[in-house]
Amino acid sequence: MSQWLLLGVNSVSLGGLLFLLSAGFSLIFGLMRIPNLTHGSFFMLGAYFGVTLLQLGWNFWLAALVAAVGIAAVGGVIERLLLRRLAGQELAQVLVTLGLSFMIADLCLMVWGGDPIPFDAPPGLRGALPIASIVFPTYRLVVVVIAVVIAAALWLLLERTRLGAMIRAGVDDEAMARVTGIRVSRIFTIVFCLGAAVAGFAGVIGGPILSVYPGLDGDMLPLALIVVILGGTGSLLGALLGSLIIGFLYNYGQVLFPELAYIILFLPMLLILLFRPQGLFGRHVP
């Protein structure tokens, strides 16, 4: 019994990490129409930045924040120098971002080597928390709380601020938004950097669960894609629910049907693509 509950906690915490990864991917694709295949690299690079800062003796949370800022900068450079020139050319964007992800993977291999680098949760959160006779891994619960807080913050930013309204206006009618005086180009850069930052942050806080290793990017990117296809692009709620679904399928699937793990992950995606291509919660514009 408690084993299943534990699996549930693991599912929810993986879902939380997946949300942080895929929220940015979903917004960037939903709002800017850029299929950003470097998003998994942002996650991995964030984790490497973080682990390096930890090895220098930094505080865990500070390391995660600084890594996020670093990844935002990397994302900003990529968006401004490369993707900006390829506006509207989705195939070129796919190829460029895929190529970049291979280059980033190579660079990481060169700098951080081929072995996995495990890193610890912050002191004080490493143990387990007994709740009603079941012991929960404390850190995973913290990850869930962080994901919920970031989800709420992103939602407030998009739906309740003037900047969020400007972002949505740029999506509704880019030309008219510009004529209205909204600097759509700058706003889209902000969205891209924000999405990259959250992915980089997720890489660090996911480190104590997943560690960081060459190939982490390629493990995470397909999960983000499935989440976004399930939930619908450009929808935070969709990303959140898609992440939870995948979190559960991943964990329970591996225990119940270990030899079918990929089928269990990808089958829902195929079904959604066939029967509800806008995803469960795709953006609806009247």
Add this chain to the structure above:
Amino acid sequence: MADDALSLAGIDAFYGDSHVLQGVSLSLAEGHVLGLLGRNGAGKTTCMNVAVGLLPPRAGRVSLFGEKVSGRPPEAIAMRGLALVPQGRRIFRSLSVRENLTVAARKPVAGARHPWTLDAVFAAFPRLAERQRQTAGYLSGGEQQMLAIGRALMSNPRVLLMDEPSEGLAPQIVAEVMSTIRRLKEQGLSILLVEQNVKLVFDLADDIVILNSGRVVVSNTAGELRAGRIDLHQHLGVF
């Protein structure tokens, strides 16, 4: 002589290979309403697109109060005081009514006589105030037109472009839109008004320009044209 509020001088504009505006020149005097007429496809909307910076002209110059703005991006031209109520209204459909207005808000230039704020727009269009939390895509056509006008005013423009504001609206709403334009004119706003409805334009405009196949064929004061020495039907088709 003071600079015109808005002037297009010798504009050549293309969509791909098609030469849509051929040496178009027109000027809107400060505080005036300039009516821009022409058949379907004459190039009226294209003039608007050139003025706001969406379609950079291949030759010619657009100036706002004497300052050259052609070649600048749309958002920069908007900052200099040009606002558009576009054909088809083009409100931000997924935003609320209130958000449509707030995203457009800009500080008025120093000395503006009638600074537009959210409250001022709501006072001018009470129906928008009632529906401020609604998603704009669900408004009626007339309400969307009010919202498009309100959105343009929120930027506290010095020059307002209006592209067929009466299109597809019930007569009663058209009358309301027209009285709004008259009020804006009384407040000293310079307005370039594109209309199919010739009578409306002659009611409001000080000056008239008629386009035909991308060229200016008539440019005169409304008074001279009312006096009837020019055959409008020849240029505008049947009305």
